[in-house]
Amino acid sequence: MSDAVETVVIGSGISGLLVARELIAAGQEVTVIERGRMRLDADTIPHGQREERTPATEHNTETAPGSERPWKYGYAFGGSALLWAGVAPRLLPSDFELQSRYGLWRDWPIGYDDLLPFYHAAERALDVSGGPHPLFPGSDDYPIPPPPPSSADRLLGPLLEPFGPLPITRRLEPEYPPSIEAEGPDVETAGNALAIARELAAADGFSVREGTAAARLRTAGDRVTEVECIAADGTHSSILARRVVAAAHGIENAALLLRSDLRDGPVGRWLGDHTHVVLDVELDRPMGPWGASTRDTGLSGTWAEGDWRVERGSAVVIPFNPGLLLRDRLVGAVADGARGDALRDEMTDLFTRTAVVYVSVEDEPREDRFVELSSRKDRLGLPLTRVSYPPDGEYAIRGVQEVRRGLEERLAPLGAKIVGNRIGGHGGHLLGTCFMGPDGVVDENLRHHRLENLYLTGGSAFPTYSALHPTTTIAALAVRLGRHLVRDGA
Numbered sequence: 001m002s003d004a005v006e007t008v009v010i011g012s013g014i015s016g017l018l019v020a021r022e023l024i025a026a027g028q029e030v031t032v033i034e035r036g037r038m039r040l041d042a043d044t045i046p047h048g049q050r051e052e053r054t055p056a057t058e059h060n061t062e063t064a065p066g067s068e069r070p071w072k073y074g075y076a077f078g079g080s081a082l083l084w085a086g087v088a089p090r091l092l093p094s095d096f097e098l099q100s101r102y103g104l105w106r107d108w109p110i111g112y113d114d115l116l117p118f119y120h121a122a123e124r125a126l127d128v129s130g131g132p133h134p135l136f137p138g139s140d141d142y143p144i145p146p147p148p149p150s151s152a153d154r155l156l157g158p159l160l161e162p163f164g165p166l167p168i169t170r171r172l173e174p175e176y177p178p179s180i181e182a183e184g185p186d187v188e189t190a191g192n193a194l195a196i197a198r199e200l201a202a203a204d205g206f207s208v209r210e211g212t213a214a215a216r217l218r219t220a221g222d223r224v225t226e227v228e229c230i231a232a233d234g235t236h237s238s239i240l241a242r243r244v245v246a247a248a249h250g251i252e253n254a255a256l257l258l259r260s261d262l263r264d265g266p267v268g269r270w271l272g273d274h275t276h277v278v279l280d281v282e283l284d285r286p287m288g289p290w291g292a293s294t295r296d297t298g299l300s301g302t303w304a305e306g307d308w309r310v311e312r313g314s315a316v317v318i319p320f321n322p323g324l325l326l327r328d329r330l331v332g333a334v335a336d337g338a339r340g341d342a343l344r345d346e347m348t349d350l351f352t353r354t355a356v357v358y359v360s361v362e363d364e365p366r367e368d369r370f371v372e373l374s375s376r377k378d379r380l381g382l383p384l385t386r387v388s389y390p391p392d393g394e395y396a397i398r399g400v401q402e403v404r405r406g407l408e409e410r411l412a413p414l415g416a417k418i419v420g421n422r423i424g425g426h427g428g429h430l431l432g433t434c435f436m437g438p439d440g441v442v443d444e445n446l447r448h449h450r451l452e453n454l455y456l457t458g459g460s461a462f463p464t465y466s467a468l469h470p471t472t473t474i475a476a477l478a479v480r481l482g483r484h485l486v487r488d489g490a
Contacts (some may be wrong), residue, residue, distance in 0.1 A: 003239050006243075007030045007244075007485070008030075008239055009031070009247050010089050010248055011029055011032075011247040012032050012077045013078065013193075013247065013248070013458070014081045015079075015477070018125060018196065018482060019245050019247060022483055022485070022486055024203045024204075025204070028205065030208075032208045033208075034077050035056040035075040035347070036051060037210050037211055038208045039077055042078055043082070046291035046397070050083075051074060052076070052211075054214065054232040055234070057076065059071075062387065064389075067389040068391075069273065069389050069427045073252070076121070079248075080249060081192075082193075084169075084471060085169060087166065088472045089166065089167050089473070090119050090473060092112070092305055093467065096115075102307065104364075105365050105463075106463050108437070112137070115480065116138050118477070119476045121476070122472060126472075127144055128143065128144065128167050131145060134161075135304060142167065146165035147165075147292075147293040149165075150293075151291045152355055153297055155355070156355060156357075159413065160302050162301045163299070163304070166299040188243055190346070212229045212230065212237075214229055215455070216228045217257075223451060223452060223453050224241065224453055226238045227244060230451050232380075240451065243454070243455070245456075245485075246455070246457070247458050247478065248460075250458065251433065257434065257441075257456075261384065264449060264450055265449070266441065267434060267441055271370055271371060272429070273429050273430065275361055275423070275426050276358055276425050277423060278358055278359075278420070278423070279359060279403075280419050281355045281356070282416055282417050283417075284414060284415025285353065286352040286353055295322060296358075297319075297334040300317040305405050312395060313364070313398065314399065314466055317407070318359075319358075320356040323351055325356075332345070338399035355414055361400050361403070365465070369388060370387075372386050372388070392446060395486070429465070429469070432462045432464075433460045434461060435461060436462075437463050442456050445484050446477065446481050454484050455485075457474075457489065458474055
Protein backbone atom coordinates (compact mmCIF):
# COMPACT_ATOMS: atom_id res chain seq x y z
CA MET A 1 0.00 0.00 0.00
CA SER A 2 1.32 3.45 -0.92
CA ASP A 3 -0.07 6.83 0.10
CA ALA A 4 1.02 10.20 -1.26
CA VAL A 5 1.43 13.19 1.06
CA GLU A 6 2.98 16.64 0.94
CA THR A 7 5.38 16.40 3.90
CA VAL A 8 6.35 13.40 6.02
CA VAL A 9 7.80 14.15 9.44
CA ILE A 10 9.52 11.19 11.09
CA GLY A 11 9.20 11.48 14.86
CA SER A 12 6.72 13.33 17.08
CA GLY A 13 9.04 14.85 19.66
CA ILE A 14 9.56 18.57 20.09
CA SER A 15 11.37 18.85 16.73
CA GLY A 16 8.71 17.06 14.74
CA LEU A 17 5.83 18.84 16.45
CA LEU A 18 7.28 22.32 15.94
CA VAL A 19 8.14 21.74 12.27
CA ALA A 20 4.63 20.38 11.71
CA ARG A 21 3.10 23.34 13.56
CA GLU A 22 4.75 25.84 11.22
CA LEU A 23 3.65 23.92 8.12
CA ILE A 24 0.07 23.42 9.32
CA ALA A 25 -0.20 27.13 10.19
CA ALA A 26 0.72 27.86 6.56
CA GLY A 27 -2.06 25.60 5.29
CA GLN A 28 0.13 22.68 4.29
CA GLU A 29 -0.47 18.97 4.91
CA VAL A 30 1.74 16.94 7.22
CA THR A 31 1.83 13.24 8.07
CA VAL A 32 3.84 12.25 11.14
CA ILE A 33 5.26 8.75 11.48
CA GLU A 34 5.49 7.66 15.10
CA ARG A 35 6.42 4.32 16.64
CA GLY A 36 4.11 4.85 19.61
CA ARG A 37 0.40 5.40 19.92
CA MET A 38 -1.02 8.92 19.75
CA ARG A 39 -1.99 9.42 23.37
CA LEU A 40 -2.54 13.07 24.21
CA ASP A 41 -2.95 12.58 27.96
CA ALA A 42 0.47 10.98 28.40
CA ASP A 43 1.53 13.76 30.76
CA THR A 44 -0.93 12.46 33.35
CA ILE A 45 0.63 9.02 33.74
CA PRO A 46 4.00 7.82 35.08
CA HIS A 47 7.07 7.80 32.83
CA GLY A 48 7.23 4.02 32.77
CA GLN A 49 3.75 3.77 31.25
CA ARG A 50 4.15 6.34 28.50
CA GLU A 51 5.58 3.84 26.04
CA GLU A 52 3.47 0.89 24.97
CA ARG A 53 5.07 -2.52 24.84
CA THR A 54 4.96 -3.44 21.16
CA PRO A 55 7.58 -4.51 18.62
CA ALA A 56 7.55 -0.92 17.30
CA THR A 57 8.37 0.66 20.66
CA GLU A 58 11.08 -1.71 21.85
CA HIS A 59 14.30 0.26 22.19
CA ASN A 60 16.64 -1.07 19.53
CA THR A 61 20.06 0.13 20.66
CA GLU A 62 22.87 -2.33 21.24
CA THR A 63 25.81 -1.36 23.44
CA ALA A 64 29.30 -1.87 22.03
CA PRO A 65 32.01 -3.25 24.34
CA GLY A 66 33.47 -0.53 26.55
CA SER A 67 30.32 1.59 26.25
CA GLU A 68 28.17 1.41 29.36
CA ARG A 69 26.03 4.55 28.99
CA PRO A 70 22.25 3.93 29.18
CA TRP A 71 20.52 5.82 26.36
CA LYS A 72 17.24 7.48 27.28
CA TYR A 73 14.69 8.31 24.61
CA GLY A 74 11.00 7.85 24.03
CA TYR A 75 9.17 5.80 21.41
CA ALA A 76 5.78 7.38 22.06
CA PHE A 77 3.76 10.25 20.66
CA GLY A 78 5.57 13.25 22.11
CA GLY A 79 8.93 11.48 21.85
CA SER A 80 11.58 12.26 24.41
CA ALA A 81 9.64 15.36 25.46
CA LEU A 82 7.70 12.90 27.63
CA LEU A 83 10.92 12.34 29.60
CA TRP A 84 12.08 15.96 29.63
CA ALA A 85 12.51 17.64 33.02
CA GLY A 86 11.84 21.04 31.43
CA VAL A 87 15.35 22.55 31.80
CA ALA A 88 15.43 25.03 28.92
CA PRO A 89 18.52 27.30 28.64
CA ARG A 90 19.91 28.45 25.30
CA LEU A 91 23.46 27.78 24.18
CA LEU A 92 26.08 30.47 24.69
CA PRO A 93 27.07 32.72 21.77
CA SER A 94 30.59 31.26 22.02
CA ASP A 95 29.23 27.71 21.66
CA PHE A 96 28.50 28.46 18.00
CA GLU A 97 32.06 29.73 17.37
CA LEU A 98 34.48 27.29 18.97
CA GLN A 99 36.79 27.19 15.95
CA SER A 100 36.97 30.93 15.31
CA ARG A 101 37.26 31.83 19.03
CA TYR A 102 39.39 29.00 20.41
CA GLY A 103 40.69 27.03 17.41
CA LEU A 104 38.61 23.99 18.41
CA TRP A 105 36.73 21.56 16.17
CA ARG A 106 34.33 23.55 13.98
CA ASP A 107 31.99 26.54 13.98
CA TRP A 108 28.28 26.23 13.40
CA PRO A 109 27.23 27.65 10.02
CA ILE A 110 24.73 29.83 11.93
CA GLY A 111 25.33 31.95 15.01
CA TYR A 112 23.53 32.94 18.20
CA ASP A 113 22.19 36.13 16.63
CA ASP A 114 20.83 34.16 13.66
CA LEU A 115 18.99 31.83 16.02
CA LEU A 116 17.80 34.49 18.50
CA PRO A 117 14.37 35.17 16.89
CA PHE A 118 13.76 31.43 16.74
CA TYR A 119 14.80 31.05 20.37
CA HIS A 120 12.10 33.60 21.22
CA ALA A 121 9.52 31.74 19.09
CA ALA A 122 10.42 28.36 20.58
CA GLU A 123 10.29 29.72 24.12
CA ARG A 124 6.82 31.09 23.46
CA ALA A 125 5.67 27.80 21.98
CA LEU A 126 6.96 25.86 24.99
CA ASP A 127 5.88 28.43 27.61
CA VAL A 128 9.40 28.82 28.96
CA SER A 129 9.78 30.72 32.20
CA GLY A 130 12.94 32.82 32.38
CA GLY A 131 14.47 36.22 32.87
CA PRO A 132 17.54 38.34 32.15
CA HIS A 133 20.80 36.44 32.55
CA PRO A 134 24.26 37.86 31.79
CA LEU A 135 25.22 34.74 29.85
CA PHE A 136 22.50 35.07 27.22
CA PRO A 137 21.99 38.22 25.12
CA GLY A 138 18.33 39.04 24.54
CA SER A 139 17.15 37.05 27.56
CA ASP A 140 14.69 39.73 28.68
CA ASP A 141 11.79 38.56 26.52
CA TYR A 142 10.59 35.27 27.97
CA PRO A 143 6.83 34.61 27.81
CA ILE A 144 6.63 33.79 31.53
CA PRO A 145 8.60 35.58 34.28
CA PRO A 146 11.08 33.51 36.28
CA PRO A 147 10.04 32.01 39.60
CA PRO A 148 11.46 33.69 42.69
CA PRO A 149 15.00 32.59 43.56
CA SER A 150 15.29 29.80 46.08
CA SER A 151 17.10 30.07 49.40
CA ALA A 152 20.03 28.23 47.79
CA ASP A 153 20.10 30.74 44.92
CA ARG A 154 20.09 33.68 47.32
CA LEU A 155 22.96 32.28 49.38
CA LEU A 156 25.16 30.81 46.63
CA GLY A 157 24.37 33.06 43.68
CA PRO A 158 26.35 36.15 44.72
CA LEU A 159 29.46 33.96 45.08
CA LEU A 160 28.90 32.17 41.74
CA GLU A 161 28.56 35.07 39.31
CA PRO A 162 27.53 35.29 36.54
CA PHE A 163 24.35 33.93 38.07
CA GLY A 164 20.73 34.31 37.06
CA PRO A 165 17.43 32.55 36.44
CA LEU A 166 17.45 29.09 34.90
CA PRO A 167 14.90 28.95 32.06
CA ILE A 168 12.44 26.12 32.73
CA THR A 169 9.12 24.75 31.54
CA ARG A 170 8.57 22.41 34.44
CA ARG A 171 5.27 23.02 36.21
CA LEU A 172 4.81 21.38 39.59
CA GLU A 173 1.88 20.43 41.74
CA PRO A 174 0.81 22.93 44.46
CA GLU A 175 2.62 21.03 47.20
CA TYR A 176 6.33 21.18 46.44
CA PRO A 177 8.34 19.42 47.62
CA PRO A 178 5.87 16.60 48.25
CA SER A 179 5.49 15.56 51.86
CA ILE A 180 7.48 12.57 52.98
CA GLU A 181 4.24 10.65 53.47
CA ALA A 182 3.04 11.31 49.92
CA GLU A 183 2.58 8.29 47.73
CA GLY A 184 1.81 7.87 44.08
CA PRO A 185 3.41 7.56 40.65
CA ASP A 186 6.39 9.60 39.53
CA VAL A 187 4.47 11.93 37.21
CA GLU A 188 6.32 14.86 35.68
CA THR A 189 4.30 17.01 33.34
CA ALA A 190 5.10 17.01 29.63
CA GLY A 191 2.12 19.27 29.02
CA ASN A 192 4.05 22.00 27.19
CA ALA A 193 4.89 19.69 24.28
CA LEU A 194 1.61 17.81 24.39
CA ALA A 195 -0.32 21.08 24.25
CA ILE A 196 1.21 21.57 20.80
CA ALA A 197 0.26 18.00 19.91
CA ARG A 198 -3.34 18.57 20.98
CA GLU A 199 -3.46 21.75 18.88
CA LEU A 200 -2.17 19.85 15.84
CA ALA A 201 -4.50 16.90 16.35
CA ALA A 202 -7.47 19.24 15.88
CA ALA A 203 -6.05 20.92 12.78
CA ASP A 204 -6.97 20.27 9.15
CA GLY A 205 -4.22 18.65 7.14
CA PHE A 206 -2.51 16.90 10.08
CA SER A 207 -2.41 13.13 10.35
CA VAL A 208 -0.38 10.56 12.27
CA ARG A 209 0.74 7.10 11.19
CA GLU A 210 0.98 5.74 14.73
CA GLY A 211 2.45 2.43 15.89
CA THR A 212 4.73 2.56 12.86
CA ALA A 213 8.49 2.64 12.31
CA ALA A 214 10.11 4.44 9.38
CA ALA A 215 12.21 1.55 8.13
CA ARG A 216 14.15 3.18 5.31
CA LEU A 217 14.10 5.88 2.65
CA ARG A 218 13.96 5.04 -1.04
CA THR A 219 15.71 7.47 -3.38
CA ALA A 220 16.01 8.20 -7.09
CA GLY A 221 18.61 10.64 -8.28
CA ASP A 222 18.77 13.56 -5.86
CA ARG A 223 15.40 12.99 -4.21
CA VAL A 224 13.73 10.79 -1.64
CA THR A 225 10.80 9.14 -3.38
CA GLU A 226 9.14 7.21 -0.57
CA VAL A 227 9.37 6.21 3.05
CA GLU A 228 9.08 2.49 3.73
CA CYS A 229 7.24 1.72 6.97
CA ILE A 230 6.65 -1.26 9.22
CA ALA A 231 3.73 -1.30 11.64
CA ALA A 232 3.82 -2.95 15.06
CA ASP A 233 1.93 -5.96 13.64
CA GLY A 234 4.57 -6.43 10.93
CA THR A 235 2.54 -4.89 8.10
CA HIS A 236 4.66 -3.18 5.44
CA SER A 237 3.60 0.01 3.65
CA SER A 238 5.14 3.02 1.96
CA ILE A 239 4.43 6.73 1.80
CA LEU A 240 5.18 8.82 -1.27
CA ALA A 241 6.28 12.27 -0.12
CA ARG A 242 7.17 15.57 -1.73
CA ARG A 243 9.63 16.11 1.10
CA VAL A 244 10.77 14.28 4.23
CA VAL A 245 11.85 15.72 7.59
CA ALA A 246 13.69 13.29 9.87
CA ALA A 247 13.01 14.67 13.35
CA ALA A 248 13.98 11.77 15.57
CA HIS A 249 16.85 11.76 18.08
CA GLY A 250 20.54 11.62 17.25
CA ILE A 251 20.79 7.84 17.28
CA GLU A 252 17.60 7.20 15.32
CA ASN A 253 18.17 9.85 12.62
CA ALA A 254 21.58 8.36 11.88
CA ALA A 255 20.21 4.80 11.96
CA LEU A 256 17.51 5.72 9.43
CA LEU A 257 20.16 7.02 7.00
CA LEU A 258 22.35 3.97 7.53
CA ARG A 259 19.41 1.61 6.94
CA SER A 260 18.76 3.56 3.73
CA ASP A 261 22.37 3.17 2.51
CA LEU A 262 22.85 6.94 2.84
CA ARG A 263 26.32 6.88 4.35
CA ASP A 264 27.49 10.23 3.00
CA GLY A 265 30.26 11.88 4.99
CA PRO A 266 30.19 11.57 8.77
CA VAL A 267 26.75 9.94 9.14
CA GLY A 268 26.55 8.37 12.60
CA ARG A 269 29.89 9.80 13.78
CA TRP A 270 30.56 12.40 16.50
CA LEU A 271 27.78 11.26 18.84
CA GLY A 272 27.64 13.57 21.86
CA ASP A 273 26.03 13.60 25.29
CA HIS A 274 26.47 15.34 28.63
CA THR A 275 27.82 14.02 31.87
CA HIS A 276 26.19 15.43 35.00
CA VAL A 277 27.98 15.37 38.34
CA VAL A 278 26.19 15.98 41.65
CA LEU A 279 28.19 17.62 44.44
CA ASP A 280 27.15 17.81 48.10
CA VAL A 281 28.67 20.93 49.64
CA GLU A 282 28.70 21.21 53.43
CA LEU A 283 28.53 24.79 54.75
CA ASP A 284 29.33 26.24 58.16
CA ARG A 285 25.84 27.73 58.56
CA PRO A 286 22.22 26.90 57.70
CA MET A 287 20.98 28.06 54.33
CA GLY A 288 18.01 29.82 55.89
CA PRO A 289 14.28 29.18 55.52
CA TRP A 290 13.68 26.67 52.76
CA GLY A 291 11.94 28.15 49.79
CA ALA A 292 11.56 27.17 46.13
CA SER A 293 8.76 27.00 43.60
CA THR A 294 10.44 24.48 41.28
CA ARG A 295 13.22 21.95 41.45
CA ASP A 296 15.77 24.20 39.69
CA THR A 297 15.68 28.00 39.56
CA GLY A 298 19.25 29.32 39.22
CA LEU A 299 22.15 28.90 36.81
CA SER A 300 25.81 29.79 37.38
CA GLY A 301 28.12 30.44 34.46
CA THR A 302 31.29 30.82 36.54
CA TRP A 303 32.99 28.01 34.62
CA ALA A 304 31.05 28.36 31.35
CA GLU A 305 33.45 30.14 29.02
CA GLY A 306 36.94 31.52 28.65
CA ASP A 307 40.17 30.99 26.75
CA TRP A 308 40.78 27.94 28.94
CA ARG A 309 38.25 26.04 26.79
CA VAL A 310 41.17 25.03 24.62
CA GLU A 311 42.18 22.61 27.39
CA ARG A 312 39.12 21.80 29.53
CA GLY A 313 35.39 21.51 29.16
CA SER A 314 32.90 24.25 29.80
CA ALA A 315 30.64 23.61 32.80
CA VAL A 316 27.51 25.14 34.32
CA VAL A 317 26.34 24.79 37.91
CA ILE A 318 22.69 24.50 38.94
CA PRO A 319 21.66 24.48 42.63
CA PHE A 320 19.30 21.58 43.38
CA ASN A 321 16.47 23.10 45.39
CA PRO A 322 15.14 19.94 47.11
CA GLY A 323 18.52 19.75 48.81
CA LEU A 324 20.27 16.75 50.28
CA LEU A 325 18.65 13.36 49.82
CA LEU A 326 18.88 12.00 53.34
CA ARG A 327 18.03 8.35 52.75
CA ASP A 328 21.54 6.92 52.74
CA ARG A 329 22.68 9.22 55.58
CA LEU A 330 19.62 8.25 57.62
CA VAL A 331 20.17 4.53 57.09
CA GLY A 332 23.82 4.90 58.10
CA ALA A 333 22.95 6.86 61.24
CA VAL A 334 20.33 4.30 62.28
CA ALA A 335 22.80 1.49 61.67
CA ASP A 336 25.22 3.32 64.00
CA GLY A 337 22.57 3.37 66.71
CA ALA A 338 21.13 6.88 66.42
CA ARG A 339 17.51 7.21 67.50
CA GLY A 340 14.82 9.70 68.52
CA ASP A 341 15.47 13.40 69.04
CA ALA A 342 19.21 13.02 68.57
CA LEU A 343 18.68 11.42 65.14
CA ARG A 344 16.17 14.10 64.14
CA ASP A 345 18.49 16.92 65.20
CA GLU A 346 21.44 15.37 63.38
CA MET A 347 19.50 14.98 60.13
CA THR A 348 18.01 18.49 60.40
CA ASP A 349 21.43 20.04 60.87
CA LEU A 350 22.87 18.01 58.00
CA PHE A 351 20.03 18.98 55.67
CA THR A 352 20.06 22.71 56.42
CA ARG A 353 23.84 23.04 56.09
CA THR A 354 24.33 21.00 52.89
CA ALA A 355 23.92 22.61 49.48
CA VAL A 356 23.52 20.27 46.52
CA VAL A 357 24.55 21.39 43.03
CA TYR A 358 24.35 19.79 39.60
CA VAL A 359 27.33 20.25 37.31
CA SER A 360 26.82 19.78 33.58
CA VAL A 361 30.04 19.57 31.59
CA GLU A 362 30.87 19.40 27.90
CA ASP A 363 33.28 16.88 26.45
CA GLU A 364 35.16 17.28 23.21
CA PRO A 365 33.40 15.96 20.08
CA ARG A 366 34.97 12.59 19.32
CA GLU A 367 34.83 10.52 16.17
CA ASP A 368 35.19 7.32 18.20
CA ARG A 369 31.70 7.90 19.59
CA PHE A 370 29.37 6.69 16.88
CA VAL A 371 26.43 4.57 15.83
CA GLU A 372 26.43 1.78 13.27
CA LEU A 373 24.13 -1.06 12.23
CA SER A 374 24.40 -4.35 14.10
CA SER A 375 24.19 -7.80 12.52
CA ARG A 376 21.36 -8.54 14.97
CA LYS A 377 17.77 -7.52 14.25
CA ASP A 378 14.77 -6.42 16.27
CA ARG A 379 11.29 -7.95 16.14
CA LEU A 380 10.37 -5.77 13.16
CA GLY A 381 13.30 -7.22 11.24
CA LEU A 382 15.32 -3.98 11.36
CA PRO A 383 19.01 -4.02 12.29
CA LEU A 384 19.72 -2.99 15.86
CA THR A 385 21.64 0.26 16.24
CA ARG A 386 25.03 -0.42 17.80
CA VAL A 387 26.33 2.48 19.90
CA SER A 388 30.02 3.01 20.69
CA TYR A 389 30.60 5.62 23.38
CA PRO A 390 33.90 5.35 25.27
CA PRO A 391 34.05 7.00 28.72
CA ASP A 392 34.70 10.70 29.22
CA GLY A 393 38.09 11.95 28.14
CA GLU A 394 40.52 14.24 29.91
CA TYR A 395 38.86 17.33 28.45
CA ALA A 396 35.62 16.70 30.37
CA ILE A 397 37.40 15.35 33.44
CA ARG A 398 39.52 18.51 33.72
CA GLY A 399 36.33 20.57 33.44
CA VAL A 400 34.78 18.79 36.42
CA GLN A 401 37.99 18.99 38.43
CA GLU A 402 38.15 22.74 37.92
CA VAL A 403 34.59 23.14 39.20
CA ARG A 404 35.37 21.02 42.27
CA ARG A 405 38.45 23.08 43.06
CA GLY A 406 36.88 26.42 42.28
CA LEU A 407 33.59 25.75 44.03
CA GLU A 408 35.24 25.39 47.46
CA GLU A 409 37.32 28.48 46.72
CA ARG A 410 34.34 30.59 45.63
CA LEU A 411 32.20 29.44 48.54
CA ALA A 412 34.99 29.77 51.13
CA PRO A 413 33.12 32.61 52.92
CA LEU A 414 30.49 29.98 53.74
CA GLY A 415 33.08 27.48 54.97
CA ALA A 416 32.31 25.21 52.02
CA LYS A 417 33.65 21.67 51.83
CA ILE A 418 32.64 19.13 49.18
CA VAL A 419 31.58 15.99 51.05
CA GLY A 420 29.80 14.07 48.27
CA ASN A 421 30.49 13.47 44.59
CA ARG A 422 28.41 11.22 42.33
CA ILE A 423 27.39 10.86 38.72
CA GLY A 424 23.99 12.32 37.84
CA GLY A 425 21.85 11.53 34.84
CA HIS A 426 23.30 10.91 31.42
CA GLY A 427 22.31 9.32 28.13
CA GLY A 428 19.44 11.71 27.38
CA HIS A 429 21.13 14.20 25.01
CA LEU A 430 21.78 12.41 21.72
CA LEU A 431 23.67 14.93 19.60
CA GLY A 432 25.81 15.42 16.54
CA THR A 433 25.48 12.32 14.35
CA CYS A 434 24.20 14.21 11.26
CA PHE A 435 25.72 17.60 11.96
CA MET A 436 25.24 20.75 9.87
CA GLY A 437 28.05 22.42 7.98
CA PRO A 438 30.07 22.10 4.77
CA ASP A 439 31.86 18.99 6.08
CA GLY A 440 28.72 17.57 7.68
CA VAL A 441 25.55 15.80 6.59
CA VAL A 442 23.18 18.77 6.20
CA ASP A 443 23.60 22.43 5.28
CA GLU A 444 22.75 25.49 7.36
CA ASN A 445 19.07 25.02 6.49
CA LEU A 446 19.21 21.37 7.62
CA ARG A 447 18.85 20.06 4.08
CA HIS A 448 20.77 16.92 3.19
CA HIS A 449 23.82 17.79 1.10
CA ARG A 450 22.89 15.40 -1.70
CA LEU A 451 19.11 14.85 -1.46
CA GLU A 452 17.23 18.06 -2.14
CA ASN A 453 13.96 17.09 -0.41
CA LEU A 454 15.39 15.49 2.75
CA TYR A 455 15.88 17.48 5.95
CA LEU A 456 17.26 16.34 9.30
CA THR A 457 16.57 18.28 12.48
CA GLY A 458 16.90 17.77 16.22
CA GLY A 459 20.03 17.15 18.24
CA SER A 460 21.62 15.16 15.44
CA ALA A 461 22.26 18.46 13.59
CA PHE A 462 24.54 19.93 16.29
CA PRO A 463 28.11 20.46 14.96
CA THR A 464 29.37 20.82 18.53
CA TYR A 465 27.68 21.02 21.89
CA SER A 466 28.20 22.89 25.13
CA ALA A 467 27.70 22.39 28.84
CA LEU A 468 24.11 23.59 28.48
CA HIS A 469 21.02 21.48 27.98
CA PRO A 470 20.09 21.28 24.28
CA THR A 471 16.29 21.18 24.18
CA THR A 472 15.59 24.87 23.57
CA THR A 473 18.17 24.97 20.77
CA ILE A 474 16.60 21.84 19.27
CA ALA A 475 13.23 23.61 19.40
CA ALA A 476 14.61 26.81 17.86
CA LEU A 477 16.16 24.87 14.98
CA ALA A 478 12.81 23.17 14.36
CA VAL A 479 10.93 26.49 14.22
CA ARG A 480 13.60 27.87 11.91
CA LEU A 481 13.34 24.85 9.62
CA GLY A 482 9.54 24.98 9.52
CA ARG A 483 9.57 28.64 8.52
CA HIS A 484 12.26 28.01 5.91
CA LEU A 485 10.14 25.27 4.33
CA VAL A 486 7.12 27.56 4.26
CA ARG A 487 8.99 30.63 2.98
CA ASP A 488 11.05 28.97 0.28
CA GLY A 489 8.52 26.33 -0.74
CA ALA A 490 11.33 23.82 -0.30
